[in-house]
Amino acid sequence: MLKLKLEENLRKQKIERIADENFLRGKQMFVYPPVVKPDQDIEVFLNKNLSTLRDEEDILILGAFNDWRWKSFTIRLNKTDLKDNWWSCQLYVPIEAYKLDFVFFNGQSVYDNNDQKDFCITVDGGMDALAFEEFLLEEKRKELEKLAKEQAERERQAEEERRIEADKAAKEEDRLQARLEVERRQETVLQLMKNAVKSNDSVWYIEPGEFKGKDLVRLYYNGSSGPLEHAKEIWIHGGYNNWKDGLSIVERLVKSGLKGGAWWYADVVVPDQALVLDWVFADGPPQNAAVYDNNHKLDFHAIVPLATPDAQYWVEEEQLIYQKLREERKLREEAIRVKAEKTARMKAETKEKTLKSFLLSQKHIVFTEPLDIQAGSTVTVFYNPSNTNLNGKPEVWFRGSFNRWSHRNGPFPPQRMLPAENGTHVKTSVKVPLDAYMMDFVFSESENGGVFDNKFGMDYHIPVFGSIVKEPPLHIIHIAVEMAPIAKVGGLGDVVTSLSRAVQDLNHNVDIILPKYDCLNLSNVKDFQFHKSYFWSGTEIKVWHGKVEGLSVYFLEPQNGFFWVGCVYGRANDAERFGFFCHAALEFLLQNGFNPDIIHCHDWSSAPVAWLFKEQYTHYGLSKARAVFTIHNLEFGAALITRAMAFADKATTVSPTYSREVAGNPAIAPYLYKFHGIINGIDPDIWDPYNDNFIPVPYTSENVVEGKRASKEALQQKLGLKTADLPLVGVITRLTHQKGIHLIKHAIWRTLERGGQVVLLGSAPDPRIQNDFVHLANQLHSSHYCDRARLCLSYDEPLSHLIYAGADFILVPSIFEPCGLTQLTAMRYGSIPIVRKTGGLYDTVFDVDHDRDRAQSQGLEPNGFSFDGADAGGVDYALNRAISAWYDGREWFNTLCKTVMEQDWSWNRPALDYLELYHAARKLE
Numbered sequence: 001m002l003k004l005k006l007e008e009n010l011r012k013q014k015i016e017r018i019a020d021e022n023f024l025r026g027k028q029m030f031v032y033p034p035v036v037k038p039d040q041d042i043e044v045f046l047n048k049n050l051s052t053l054r055d056e057e058d059i060l061i062l063g064a065f066n067d068w069r070w071k072s073f074t075i076r077l078n079k080t081d082l083k084d085n086w087w088s089c090q091l092y093v094p095i096e097a098y099k100l101d102f103v104f105f106n107g108q109s110v111y112d113n114n115d116q117k118d119f120c121i122t123v124d125g126g127m128d129a130l131a132f133e134e135f136l137l138e139e140k141r142k143e144l145e146k147l148a149k150e151q152a153e154r155e156r157q158a159e160e161e162r163r164i165e166a167d168k169a170a171k172e173e174d175r176l177q178a179r180l181e182v183e184r185r186q187e188t189v190l191q192l193m194k195n196a197v198k199s200n201d202s203v204w205y206i207e208p209g210e211f212k213g214k215d216l217v218r219l220y221y222n223g224s225s226g227p228l229e230h231a232k233e234i235w236i237h238g239g240y241n242n243w244k245d246g247l248s249i250v251e252r253l254v255k256s257g258l259k260g261g262a263w264w265y266a267d268v269v270v271p272d273q274a275l276v277l278d279w280v281f282a283d284g285p286p287q288n289a290a291v292y293d294n295n296h297k298l299d300f301h302a303i304v305p306l307a308t309p310d311a312q313y314w315v316e317e318e319q320l321i322y323q324k325l326r327e328e329r330k331l332r333e334e335a336i337r338v339k340a341e342k343t344a345r346m347k348a349e350t351k352e353k354t355l356k357s358f359l360l361s362q363k364h365i366v367f368t369e370p371l372d373i374q375a376g377s378t379v380t381v382f383y384n385p386s387n388t389n390l391n392g393k394p395e396v397w398f399r400g401s402f403n404r405w406s407h408r409n410g411p412f413p414p415q416r417m418l419p420a421e422n423g424t425h426v427k428t429s430v431k432v433p434l435d436a437y438m439m440d441f442v443f444s445e446s447e448n449g450g451v452f453d454n455k456f457g458m459d460y461h462i463p464v465f466g467s468i469v470k471e472p473p474l475h476i477i478h479i480a481v482e483m484a485p486i487a488k489v490g491g492l493g494d495v496v497t498s499l500s501r502a503v504q505d506l507n508h509n510v511d512i513i514l515p516k517y518d519c520l521n522l523s524n525v526k527d528f529q530f531h532k533s534y535f536w537s538g539t540e541i542k543v544w545h546g547k548v549e550g551l552s553v554y555f556l557e558p559q560n561g562f563f564w565v566g567c568v569y570g571r572a573n574d575a576e577r578f579g580f581f582c583h584a585a586l587e588f589l590l591q592n593g594f595n596p597d598i599i600h601c602h603d604w605s606s607a608p609v610a611w612l613f614k615e616q617y618t619h620y621g622l623s624k625a626r627a628v629f630t631i632h633n634l635e636f637g638a639a640l641i642t643r644a645m646a647f648a649d650k651a652t653t654v655s656p657t658y659s660r661e662v663a664g665n666p667a668i669a670p671y672l673y674k675f676h677g678i679i680n681g682i683d684p685d686i687w688d689p690y691n692d693n694f695i696p697v698p699y700t701s702e703n704v705v706e707g708k709r710a711s712k713e714a715l716q717q718k719l720g721l722k723t724a725d726l727p728l729v730g731v732i733t734r735l736t737h738q739k740g741i742h743l744i745k746h747a748i749w750r751t752l753e754r755g756g757q758v759v760l761l762g763s764a765p766d767p768r769i770q771n772d773f774v775h776l777a778n779q780l781h782s783s784h785y786c787d788r789a790r791l792c793l794s795y796d797e798p799l800s801h802l803i804y805a806g807a808d809f810i811l812v813p814s815i816f817e818p819c820g821l822t823q824l825t826a827m828r829y830g831s832i833p834i835v836r837k838t839g840g841l842y843d844t845v846f847d848v849d850h851d852r853d854r855a856q857s858q859g860l861e862p863n864g865f866s867f868d869g870a871d872a873g874g875v876d877y878a879l880n881r882a883i884s885a886w887y888d889g890r891e892w893f894n895t896l897c898k899t900v901m902e903q904d905w906s907w908n909r910p911a912l913d914y915l916e917l918y919h920a921a922r923k924l925e
């Protein structure tokens, strides 16, 4: 007690001394204790006489910590008993504080803010500003985590409510169905009872004549009255109440010796609840009888004379039916749920595996440890200059930042990289902040720069997981004339849809602008509705909006009838029609205040977008946007493509090899600096043998053999081919020169010679080629090959699914192929591609005999058969090896099917490349 008092006095004396000193020096404020530490109570003193608040009645302190960012406070000061009019208040300094900032005021609008500088006191021995920054981020992360949990809980509850509602509706539906079913049964039994008799004297009778449920009766049958006249044995197969429980009475009859030996009998217990007995006679027990007497297909029915029709019976019956329906529904829903979960899991696993292998695939140049970068962690970056333009430089400097160079801390200071233990790479470590979603970096030869390795202008970017900040979405608008499945002519339509879906899946915003053809398949458009009308070039253009495969699509319908011609392509004025569409689309964007980051156009048909945009629209609104142009096929519209190449900010084609093949083309050569080959992917949901309504048995790589066998049989049956286990070669293609028509024809004959089956699905825009194939089809279908060859010369999406699944091989002998999607789809369905080594076919198919190393360098196993040359010998070389492999090593072949199914040819990887390209385009002036 005494000690406390002493301490209190000591404190008082110290404060008095400090107050005096301050007053003498004219300083109006001090704190006690003078050295402020975190997690401590302090007292703040203000001398009213020295303050601008000298005439005010009330004095309050208004402050916060750490540059006004942490725990603000307002506290009233009280007059102390110190001399010279000192006022004070107590204040707690939190543990996170490195600085205290405050002003005084009168509770209203008169302030003492230290001559506008605010008061500021440093807190000693705690966090520094940087550590506090980290702390704040960590707090935000916790907050987000909490919010995410709450959100998940809300969603769970909503889902639960939805489930309860759905369950209620399902129960009602089942109840109704049970009632209808029981009414139907009641009706039939009543009808049977009405018609049933006690006996049919010359054929059968029952003793005793009066009986009821549970009684033992003897049923007599005149064996010579019907088809069992010569039977050695006679059996009764019976049930009750119109076979309600199926077969429930089975007895062997014995000869009675009565009436000349024609009569047989069996003792039967009448089932409880039976109103009517139903039966037939046969010459053996069930499953072992050949001859039946089923009363001319009506069966025999006998009334149960003493049965008391019980109202309760039908009530119970209805309940039983209801329970059965519920049970069936539960099983069905459970199966759907399990399947959906498995689908989602497989998809996520594939995605993760692909990202990992992508990160590892750059290992000879750059990689990180750990491979998955987590926000808030420290990573080591390894770099091998001997594989880049920094080869031989004495030093390598690492320069980088986060969030596509937009991080609040700016780029970090260049770091000199040090030799790594592995002897090839140099390394450095980087602290990744909690608010980073992407790590960006380049390498240079010296601290000040000099020669850079910036990945050919794209910079290196590695995604960071667990960031508390989300990547801001890009807005991408595709202007295109094809879109699967509503207006698909070829692969371009597939790519517009599937690339958009993949980019949207990465949390970006995508819209598509498409002509509103009169031949659109509108059944695949959800929420289709009129959006608005606008005028351009003297024409009214109606705009419709709807969702296709989850994508937002605007349909333009110019009232000049340009797209009321029953087809996508094939009119003499196609270029004029699509040119009009491109211009109208840009006008639509402008008039409606769209401000996209990227406008993406495709092939000659929407090529005009590139120059119309650059010449006419970048200056009026739309200035943020960059134009990206993708070539799916250089064969058509060379002039338009050349012009678009000149104007586009970035251009791509659909595989690296094709990009090299066309590099010398005059349309491309001048623009190689902005031209990139990015391989196409396929949509893993649209093409998914585990969830495909067009094939009989769902399958994954685990049951590929069983799944494909079922599909092959279904395909053979559907097309009237011999149902047999033969090697089946499928071809799915537009029949044009590009696709190697002479090679396809040759391969058909060769496959048949080798005992295989061939299914071709294709249609030719050129009537001469179509006729040629009709002729070939007639020839084949009327030859001895008719049960092994089928040419379907039409466009048929459902059939294409069954062929991808049912074929062993998919043949793609294209003369040139920018990418090719059919070989990718084939692999998704476990079919082995046989391809000509060109364009994207070369990039995606690795020959089992020749390309092991090339495959391995991409982290893949070989996956098919390929050939050079464009003659019969070439195709034979690949086809013969493929068919022989099938005949000679089914085990090996089945493993190959499994391998190709497990390869990821979706957009998981290429969509990232497109995003890099979009970002690179945005960086351009």
Ligand SMILES: Nc1ncnc2c1ncn2[C@@H]1O[C@H](COP(=O)(O)OP(=O)(O)O[C@H]2O[C@H](CO)[C@@H](O)[C@H](O)[C@H]2O)[C@@H](O)[C@H]1O
Binding pocket: 489, 490, 491, 492, 494, 495, 632, 633, 654, 680, 732, 733, 734, 761, 762, 763, 794, 795, 796, 797, 800, 817, 818, 819, 820, 821, 822, 825, 840
């Ligand atoms: N008769 C028929 N019935 C049903 N479906 C049929 C069919 N004929 C073809 N298909 C389907 O149409 C698509 C064709 O795609 P491709 O990539 O093979 O060729 P296409 O030459 O049209 O595309 C161009 O653009 C794409 C996309 O960039 C490039 O991959 C390609 O190399 C380039 O020539 C596939 O989805 C296929 O299943």
